Structures are given as structure tokens and as C-alpha cells.
Amino acid sequence: MSARIIDGRARAAELRAQIATEVGTLKSEHGWVPGLAVVLVGSDPASEVYVRMKGKATAEAGMAGFEHRLPSTVTQAALLDLIARLNADPAVHGILVQLPLPPQIDEAAVIDAIAIAKDVDGFHVQNAGRLATGQAAMVPCTPLGCLMLLRAELGSLEGRDALVIGRSNIVGKPMAQLLIRDSATVTVAHSRSRDLPGLCRRAEIVIAAVGRPRLVQGDWLKPGAVVIDVGVNRTPEGLVGDVDFEAARQVASAITPVPGGVGPMTIACLLANTLTAACRSAGLPEPQGLTA
Template identity: 45%
Template sequence: MLDESYESRIIDGKVLAQQVEEEVRSGVEDLESNRGITPGLATILVGDDPASKMYVRLKHRACERVGIRAEDFLLPADSTQEELLALIDSLNNNKDVHGILLQLPLPEHFSPQEAMEAISPAKDADGFHPYNMGKLMIGDEGLVPCTPHGVIRALEEYNVPVKGKNAVIVGHSNVVGKPMAAMLLNRNASVSVCHIFTDDLKKYTLGADILVVAAGVKHLIKADMVKEGAVIFDVGITKEEDGVYGDVDFENVIKKASLITPVPGGVGPLTVAMLMKHVLMCAEKSL
């Protein structure tokens, strides 16, 4: 079991998420009393993948907690790209819908890129639209992807210095790795992005003051791969019969880390809380 002297090193994502949700709830109340607007999120789920259904449910429950109106749109797995685009178009034109979340992944025969581009950039609560991604790249952070935004929020809450620090990201996905790199660069970290083709991962991770791991490989990061005092964010989730595992060998790595997120209860809840913040932002900017 975990030595209790390490407990203060754990970044509790649930506590941070509660704090963010509290801010959102009060923002929602202000918007309602000042402008008579109740923020609304439309979620689109295509097919009935159990994990995706679970994630959408988590988001709906968060909406309930903060007072955002959530509407659930379900399309059968065998519906067409055209039907999906028609739904997105109707939601783009719906004044009561301020944020649109298209749950990923989509079934094989869809083009997720085309669908995400069809979402109005102003309603892009996920921050996945190329327009919002482009703004992020030039340092104008508005609607940014929720998971990296949550990591930045945690760094701020814990007063972790970023400027001039070595930040290493493992994973170069469009949803986590690439936007995370941009957000850390915007804060003047020296950023390295590693991925599946990196030939000596340890060479990079050993130099990391801030390490963000989003590879989706259970316990990829071992204690001998991290620097003493590193701040570590574990974005991976691997579900097995006996439990949920992160990309970091938490029990051993915590002995070297100064701060570390657990799985579950780390980056996941924070991601959902940032989504709530983004829906509020969309509603505040709506006409």
C-alpha cells in the first residue's frame, strides 16, 4: 500500500474539479440573473459503445451539478455522415444550444475531422475545431481542448513554475499531446513531444520537470524513467477486469515525483469540469 508520507504529493483531480465546477455554477447563476440565459450543451453520441456512453453520462451529470441544460442526441451506429452533418447544422442554428460535444471515437465509416469542422467554432466546447486549434497555436487561447486545459489549471493551482522548465509530453494526439505542447510553449516551457516512434523515450522523460503522459499504454512510465521532483500528469486510462490503470506506474513513481495525478481521480474529472467551463464561455459570448 501507499506510504502515507507520499499522500501530499497526490494532485486530487476530484477536489480541483469541484473547485472549477463551483466557479462555473456561480457563472451560470450570473448569466441567468443578468441576461436570462441558461447555458445549454448538446452531446452527440453515435452508436452505443459502452465506454462512450459512460463518458457522456459523466458529462451530463456534471451539467446537472453546475446548472447547465444538457440535451442528449443519439444516432444509431449505421447512420450516415450526412445525417450527422444535418444534426450538427441544426444544433449550430439552435439558439438554446451554446456548446456542442461530438463524442469520439465515431464508428469507422464516419469522417470525424469533417464532422468536427462542421461544428460552429463558437460552439466548439471541446476545442477541437481547426479554427480554435489554430488560435491556440498562435497563442490566442480561447476554446482549447479540455484535458490539456485541466493540466494547465492544475499547474496554476499548485503554483508549479512553467517558464524555462523542461516539459515532456508522451503522446502526440490531436486531443491531448499536440494542444498540450502548444499550451506549455505559450507559457515558455521548453517542450519535447515524444510518441510511439521515439527511439529512446527514457532519455527524454529523465529530463522532464513536467511530464504529461497520454500514450494509452498501461504503466509505460516506470520510476527509473523520471527525475527526482518531477510533476507528473497521467492522462492514460486502461480498463482491465481488475481495475483502471494509468500510463504511469503510480505506486513506484510517486516516490520520486513532487506532484502526481492518480488514475482514476486525476485528470479525468478535471477534463469534465473544464468542459463545463467551456460551455459557460460559449454561452457568455453568445448574442
């Protein structure tokens, strides 16, 4: 068996094209332009790359982009003041503060300061609570992208045995909540779980988001499993995921590569969340297929 490669770049391109069409309709019929504000503190090289990619994708979708760059020495008070101004700006429908932040700034305080309606990262505690209780919420972009890839690959997830490896607030926990919403049977594991290989061998769906290069081995997988690899790990051989890709593809039925799998979907889902936020702000119907 050789697994089918789940092409995240192709699916993300389709999603971005749909978003651009919806944005064009908003402009022509309602004079409404969704706006995304991105705040970058300092000059972390990886963050610089992400911000450039997000800015390019925003422009290509026809959205308004507002980029704010602050020095690494900025005070927490100054950053919170900027967020307050963005919260009050009617041209801004989504606010993203690029993480990580310098040590003098409390990340939790910054996330909590973003208006929940503009929290397109889906990190605010109220959005997390809404997701956990089955209410309408802004969903974190990476788990939303994973869910879309799974739905495209498998159709209904109802009753399927899913394993999420990782328990972060950014991926693991919201991913589990999304799978539960789709009526999957969900196990959440992590680096301290006992018999992680045994847990993997029971799962029809494996989502690896623990941040350990090639942690998940091919012989851990149930034959025919669908594997979503969220990990992005820099090694001497280049970028690798949390799954041993070459070994896993001999056992799985479908698998995402690294790079080119989940990453492009994360940026596309950021645009989807911004469009959803803009429609909610204007009291307009939300586009179909862009939310959980």
C-alpha cells in the same frame, strides 16, 4: 520521498462550483442560460458512461442540456444535418459529438461541421490553428485540465523543462501548445522516440498521454518531478495510467492518480468551455480562471 497526490476530483469540484456560481449570475442578471448539446451515435458502453456523466455535470451546474442519441447505422448526411441545426440553435452554445464514431462516418468531416464558436471540445482545425498561433481559441478539455492542475501545483511554469509523451491532436499537441504559451521549455516525445527514459530524466514536468499501460517507470523520472498521467488503460488489475504509479510516487514530488486525477478535470473543463462560449455569444466578459 513519497509524492503528493494531486487530487483531480477535489480541484474539479471547486471548478464546477465556480461555474455554477457564474451560471447563476448569468441567469439572474441577464436571463441567459448556457446550453450544451451532446450527440451520441450508437451504444458504445464507455461512451454511454461518459455521456451520462456529462449530462449529470451539466444539470448540476445549472446549464441546459440537450442530448441527441442516434443509431449506429445513422448516415453521415443525417448526422451533419443535426449538427447544422444545432449550429443554428441560439439556445445551444456548445456542441459535443462523442467519439469514436461508426466506420461509415468521417470523424474529420463531423468535427469540421461544428461551428468553431460552439466547438467546446476544441477539435476544429480553426481552433487548433488559433491555439497554435496564440489567439483566443476553444482549448481541448483534457489539456486545459492538465494545465490548470500544473498551475495549481507549481504556480508559474515559466522556464520549466516539460516533457509531453504523446502527439495526438486531442491531448499531446494542444498540451504542448499550452505549455509553450506559459513559457515552459517543451519537448514532445512519443512511442518511437529514442531514449525516452533519458528524456524523462531531464524533465521537471512529465505529461504522459500515449495510451500504454505503465509505460513510464519510476526510475525514468527526475527526482522531484511533477507527473500528470492522462492515460486510462483497462487491464486485468483494473484501470491504470501510462505511468507506473507506485514506483513513480517514490521519485516524483507530485503525481495524478488514475482514476481520480485528470478525468474529473476533463468534464469540469467541458463545462468551463460551454460557459465561455455562452459569454462570448452574449458579448459578456468571460469568467476569470476558466480559460488558458
